[in-house]
Amino acid sequence: MELRQIKYFIKVAEMEHVSEAAAELHVAQSAVSRQIANLEEELGVDLFFREGRNIRLTPVGRIFLDHVKIAVVELEKAKQEVYEFLNPETGTIRLGFPTSLAAKTLPSVISAFRKEHPQIGFQLRQGTVPELTTAVIQGHIDLAFVSPVPHKQTDVKGQIFFTEKVMALLPLNHPLADEPYLRLVQLRHEPFVLFRQGYILRDTVMKACQQVGFNPRIAFEGEDVDTIKGLVSAGLGVSLLPEITLYGSSEQEWKAIEIIEPNVKRTVGIIIPQNRQLAPSERIFFEFLKQFYDKLNRFGE
CATH class of the missing domain: 3.40.190.10 (Periplasmic binding protein-like II)
Incomplete structure (x- = not known):
């Protein structure tokens, strides 16, 4: 079994088309087909179902793919580590x-x-x-x-590098925008702008709200800090964001206020x-x- 065969196999499996895989690899289609055939002969199994010009993995082919992709990553990593050992800078x-x-x-x-x-x-x-x-x-x-x-x-x-506060973010014209600090329960009736599910910051906000007795009413969801700031600035809701995400930002259209209850923080590292x-x-x-x-x-x- 050769590394070249493995790389050809992975490319064909990803593209499900021999000629297109050959074009991506910059080799002749016949060379790809021959190496795949040699690999199947050595393993004693069919790795692909042939369906005209298209092919797709057999169940055992999919198992083989999962393992060889990990092996190739490790081989590339090994080459990188040897090179970096000799040239760390x-x-x-x-x-x-x-x-x-x-x-x-x-x-x-x-x-x-x-x-x-x-x-x-x-x-x-x-x-x-x-x-x-x-x-x-x-x-x-x-x-x-x-x-x-x-x-x-x-x-x-x-490895933790620092701990920071999570701040309340309010539209500039919000009735609470001039307060020196807030208790989170004061926002219980507000619409919230949060990260979508899968983001840890969303979980942080949900747990903090539940800690003081309410589930936030989610009006909008986003995937980046700037989107959330923009929605808050437009008066579409309030949010909670870490201090570091607010550095260098203009507060012309929103106001960041410290939350004193509960103590909402996060570690960064x-x-x-x-x-x-x-x-x-x-x-x-x-x-x-x-x-x-x-x-x-x-x-x-």
């Missing part, structure tokens, strides 16, 4: 991040890191915290910013895999992050 870090950390945290950290390590590159992937956690566990990304930081997961290890060691460039970045936030926390910024 020229590696590439696959970094995940949630939408709530996209505007402030991610750019400031990467900018500071690149000043010290200009040759290390990044491949960025945005997603929800559950999506990013799965990607780290499966090896699709190397490490990920998350919030909150998990502390009881066996597959990933969390990074997760790394438990089942493998970080590559040298990843370790450089991880150690940089710990020092970077240690300095910020000591100076109270």
